[in-house]
Amino acid sequence: MSTYPTAEPHPREDPLPGTEKAGVGALGPTGRPLPEFPEPAPLTSHGPARIIAMCNQKGGVGKTTTTINLGAALAEVGRKVLLVDFDPQGALSVGLGIRTNELDVTIYNLLVERGHDIRDIVQPTRTENLDLVPANIDLSAAEVQLVGEVAREQILGRALRPILDDYDVVLIDCQPSLGLLTVNALTAAHGVIIPLECEFFAMRGVALLVETIDKITDRLNPRLQVDGILATMYDSRTLHSREVVRSVVDHFGDQVFHTVISRTVKFPDASLAAEPITTYASQHGAATAYRQLARELIARGGAA
Numbered sequence: 301m302s303t304y305p306t307a308e309p310h311p312r313e314d315p316l317p318g319t320e321k322a323g324v325g326a327l328g329p330t331g332r333p334l335p336e337f338p339e340p341a342p343l344t345s346h347g348p349a350r351i352i353a354m355c356n357q358k359g360g361v362g363k364t365t366t367t368i369n370l371g372a373a374l375a376e377v378g379r380k381v382l383l384v385d386f387d388p389q390g391a392l393s394v395g396l397g398i399r400t401n402e403l404d405v406t407i408y409n410l411l412v413e414r415g416h417d418i419r420d421i422v423q424p425t426r427t428e429n430l431d432l433v434p435a436n437i438d439l440s441a442a443e444v445q446l447v448g449e450v451a452r453e454q455i456l457g458r459a460l461r462p463i464l465d466d467y468d469v470v471l472i473d474c475q476p477s478l479g480l481l482t483v484n485a486l487t488a489a490h491g492v493i494i495p496l497e498c499e500f501f502a503m504r505g506v507a508l509l510v511e512t513i514d515k516i517t518d519r520l521n522p523r524l525q526v527d528g529i530l531a532t533m534y535d536s537r538t539l540h541s542r543e544v545v546r547s548v549v550d551h552f553g554d555q556v557f558h559t560v561i562s563r564t565v566k567f568p569d570a571s572l573a574a575e576p577i578t579t580y581a582s583q584h585g586a587a588t589a590y591r592q593l594a595r596e597l598i599a600r601g602g603a604a
C-alpha cells in the first residue's frame with residue numbers, strides 16, 4: 301500500500317522542496333534527513349520576548365519577506381509577535397499595509413528624540429497577534445544623528461525594553477548594511493537569522509557578517525547567537541540552487557535551517573496585497589514553508 305498522499309489538497313506551482321517525495325528518512329532540500337517538527341504547544345502565558353534580528357548586508361535576499369511571514373506563522377500558533385521595521389526603505393511597513401509617508405511618529409522618533417513611549421508607536425496589523433513598529437525614510441537620518449550619542453549601540457535595545465513582557469518574539473528587519481542601525485539590532489537581539497539567496501555569490505559577504513556578529517558578541521552582547529541560516533529563493537528544478545544549498549550546509553553545518561524557502565511569485569504578490577503569505581495564499585507551499593520554519597525555530601529553542 302502506498303504511504304504517499306493520493307491527491308494534493310491544492311495544486312501547487314512550486315512544491316515545498318524536500319517534501320514532494322517525503323517519507324521516513326527522506327532527504328530534505330539541504331541534503332540532510334528532514335526531521336519532523338512538532339506542532340508547537342500553545343502558550344499559557346506570554347513574554348518576555350526573545351529578540352531576533354533578520355540580518356544580511358546584501359539586499360534582496362528575503363529579510364523583509366522572512367520577517368513578515370515567519371512573524372505571521374508564529375502569530376498563527378498563538379505567539380505574540382512584534383515586528384520592528386529597521387530599514388529606512390520601510391518595506392516591512394508597506395508590506396503590512398501601512399502608508400509610511402503619512403506617519404507622524406516612527407521608530408526614528410523613538411531613537412533620536414526623548415519622551416516617546418514605544419507603545420505609542422506600535423501598530424496592530426490585520427493579522428491577529430502580529431504588531432508592527434513602523435519606519436519610513438526618516439530613519440535614514442538616524443545613523444548620522446546617533447553617532448555622537450552615549451551608548452549609541454544600545455539605543456534600540458533600550459527603546460524596546462518597556463514592551464518585552466507583552467510579546468513572545470520580536471523580529472527586527474534590518475537594512476542591507478552593517479552600519480550603526482544594524483549594530484543596534486544585533487546588540488538588542490538574543491539571536492540572528494541570516495537569509496541567503498540561493499544564487500551565485502550567496503556566500504559573498506557572509507564572512508564579514510559573521511565577523512561583525514563575533515565582534516558584537518565579544519564587545520557588546522555576549523548572549524547573541526546565530527539562530528540559523530535560511531536558504532531562500534530556492535528552485536528545486538535547478539542543479540545550481542541545490543549546489544548552493546549544499547555548499548552552504550558544507551560550510552555552516554547544523555546552523556542551516558532544514559526548512560528552505562522556494563522561489564515563487566506568490567511572495568511579491570502577497571506584498572502587493574500587503575498581506576502575509578499565510579493568509580494571502582494559506583494553502584500554498586510557500587505558506588507551508590514559513591509555517592515549517594516557525595516550527596523549526598521553536599523546536600531549536602529560537603522562540604517560545
Ligand code: ADP
Nearest residue numbers: 359360361362363364365533562563564567568
Ligand atoms: P530584503 O529584505 O533582503 O532586501 P526582500 O524580502 O524584500 O529582501 O525580497 C526582495 C524581493 O524578492 C521582493 O520583491 C520579494 O517579494 C521577493 N522575494 C522574497 N522572497 C522570495 C521568494 N522566496 N521567491 C520569490 N520572490 C521573493
Ligand code: MG
Nearest residue numbers: 363364387391
Ligand atoms: Mg528588506
